[in-house]
Amino acid sequence: MISMNNIVKKFGSQTVLSEVSFEVKQGEMFGLLGRSGAGKTTIINILTNQLKPDGGSHKIGVTSYETGLMLDEDGLYDRLSCLDNLQVFATIYGISDKNSKDALDKVGLGESANKAVSQLSKGMRQRLALARAILHNPKVLFLDEPTGGLDPNTAQGIHKLIQGLQKQGATIFLTTHNMDEAVKLCDRVLLLHKGKIVEQGVPTEICERHDAVKTVPDLEKVFIKMTGEGLS
């Protein structure tokens, strides 16, 4: 469904991605893990054709219409209501206004439909951004730090929603620096450090390989072992 082969990306003289290769299967929840600045967002930007790589090739088995995107910067229209924000995209996709209302209900913002985005909390903005990403029932969903900076309750709500989308058949590509989130959600993960892949596979198997299983798989321990650095 999604693949990258030996992708290289440089910003000036700095190499931010160095021969990155991976494959994501249809219906899979794939996690890209690493510290801030590891190159996670750059990978999403390349996969969504917002950036051109300096080397290598990449492929997504769907059209841009069939992808949904939630980025670290939400790009919402502050002066418009939640519903108006979604209706802009509903018109672009040629789907009915009912889809906008349904998407708001799914993320728990049904009662705030007519509230201006400028009046929303950070968690509500994240949920609205997610509603926009899933508005047209995309086959592939890119989520860049979907729970970054959120309280545990809101994050848990978003986790349930993402898991529900996967059950409905969506392929989900998410980036996070929260290892617990990755273990909980992802079928497979890729650990990225300074633009290079340091490990990839099923979270529990990775932890077993690196003797990092206690009562729960400890991906963070693997990360520290592989990179010599913590996450904070």
Added chain:
Amino acid sequence: MKSVQAIFVKQSKDMIKNFSVLIMFVIFPLVAFVMTHFVARGNYDIPDTMFTTMMASIFSGMALIQAACGVIAEDREKKSIRFLVIAGVKPLAYLAGIGGVILIASLISSLAFGFIGGFARDEFIAFMLVMMSGAIASIILGATIGVYANNAQAASGLSLPFAVILGFAPMVAQFNERVESFVGFFYTQQINVVVNDFTAGLAHPLTVIWLNIAVLAVLFILAYAKKGLGS
């Protein structure tokens, strides 16, 4: 077409709620009305249409440039455009949607200027034609600055000299012949040219404005090629 419609509706709703942009479309006709009724009327040294043409030129030069560049720069700064592009919106559709709303708003203000100026029917039509053409030029210039600037603050700073020169030069030209000969190349000056002598026809002023539009379109293409709509 769906994309143009989506952007047009979004921008219409946004502009109604954006006081700083909306006020520009109201304040210039309002000042023209006040000055015409309380200063020009009854004062035989001042032509009745003087403040209308003065304010219309300033409006065409200042308000529209700042509105167009402000909207585009804000959308770029907040990364809203990224989501539109990924959803399949083409740059031309985006600019048509944004430009369409600003053009219609400018036509409403122009209608107000026309009524305040008290023009006869044919004069009114000529005035609206020259205002509409001038608005297109200003929107393209505003879009060029909005595309080139890195954020809304930079766009505001960049647009100010253009807005001041294009907006105020026609007013200065009324008092200085040397300035008038130079400003004759500006699209904003053509509003003065038309209103000062409606019998001279529209061929020359419209030619000047559309030459301005051609030059500005080239500048826009260059700015777009360099920066694109992303950030």
